[in-house]
Amino acid sequence: MNAQVDRPIGMFDSGFGGLTVARSVIDLLPSEDLVYIGDTARYPYGPKPASEVRSYAIELATSLVRDFNAKLIIVACNTAASVALGELQSLLSVPVIGVVEPGAQALVEATTNNRVAVIGTVGTIASGAYESAVAGASRSVSREVSLTATACPGFVEFVERDETSGQAVTELAGKLLAPIRKAGVDALLLGCTHYPYLSAVISEVMGSGVKLINSADATASEVRDVLIKNNISRSVDDEVKSSHEFYSSGDVQHFAELGRRFLGPELSLAKQWPK
Ligand code: DGL
Numbered sequence: 001m002n003a004q005v006d007r008p009i010g011m012f013d014s015g016f017g018g019l020t021v022a023r024s025v026i027d028l029l030p031s032e033d034l035v036y037i038g039d040t041a042r043y044p045y046g047p048k049p050a051s052e053v054r055s056y057a058i059e060l061a062t063s064l065v066r067d068f069n070a071k072l073i074i075v076a077c078n079t080a081a082s083v084a085l086g087e088l089q090s091l092l093s094v095p096v097i098g099v100v101e102p103g104a105q106a107l108v109e110a111t112t113n114n115r116v117a118v119i120g121t122v123g124t125i126a127s128g129a130y131e132s133a134v135a136g137a138s139r140s141v142s143r144e145v146s147l148t149a150t151a152c153p154g155f156v157e158f159v160e161r162d163e164t165s166g167q168a169v170t171e172l173a174g175k176l177l178a179p180i181r182k183a184g185v186d187a188l189l190l191g192c193t194h195y196p197y198l199s200a201v202i203s204e205v206m207g208s209g210v211k212l213i214n215s216a217d218a219t220a221s222e223v224r225d226v227l228i229k230n231n232i233s234r235s236v237d238d239e240v241k242s243s244h245e246f247y248s249s250g251d252v253q254h255f256a257e258l259g260r261r262f263l264g265p266e267l268s269l270a271k272q273w274p275k
Helices: 019-028 050-066 078-091 100-110 122-127 129-140 155-160 167-176 178-182 195-206 216-229 252-263
Strands: 009-013 034-038 072-075 115-120 146-151 187-190 211-214 244-248
Touching: 009 019, 009 050, 019 034, 019 216, 019 252, 034 050, 050 072, 050 078, 050 122, 072 078, 072 216, 078 100, 078 115, 078 122, 078 129, 100 115, 100 129, 100 187, 100 211, 100 216, 115 122, 115 129, 122 129, 122 146, 129 146, 146 178, 155 167, 155 195, 167 178, 167 195, 178 195, 187 195, 195 211, 244 252
Parallel strands: 009 034, 009 072, 034 244, 115 146, 115 187, 187 211
Antiparallel strands: none
């Protein structure tokens, strides 16, 4: 038994969105323990000032290390990662991984015509984090890629009230995605962890020629690499039954019910955060 290795991975989002990343992490790293906090009492983060989102991110990440003994933190929220990743990395004693860089890398690798787009919350797009991340990812593969970045206010609210299809959300998508359709891109990154739940609607609006990329699998791969590099990876062992714990700062009953439908059977119970 190795105390360091057996500590959980901690992750957080403003609500249900980070569960898309949790799904990929559980699938790729089934022997790792996981603690997830959805800050549903204070969602949405997208329209809030960067300083406010940064202070929530620090509070959540600090709690995951202090109260849950997390060995690694995943900022499973683009809005929080865009404005707080650097600060969290210098503040905390454990590795901190965001969703922006892994997503940008996957986006650049997916395009063949070198025209790509990202959609995200108002806060994420205003931060300019994707311009830097896509430029960095393009350099790493020696390509010149042009990026169209568009905010999609309203998408997160549709997901949080479990309205992931229908006329209202499809009409909104048609309006918000119009500039991206004009840009002639062949790959579109869902730069908000809530948006994969709207994949069907987004894909209908964009058409089959545009690949939808989400950062969940790329982030999970990055987590695996960092665990291995730091010698804190739990080996796959049938004897060890991993635990997955879910917390919400809002209505825990609602979080458990809707979260279970989004994530799957691992989410049977949600507890109150702060503990
Ligand atoms: N899921 C989040 C993100 O990736 C936050 C959405 C919100 O709370 O506005 O940006």
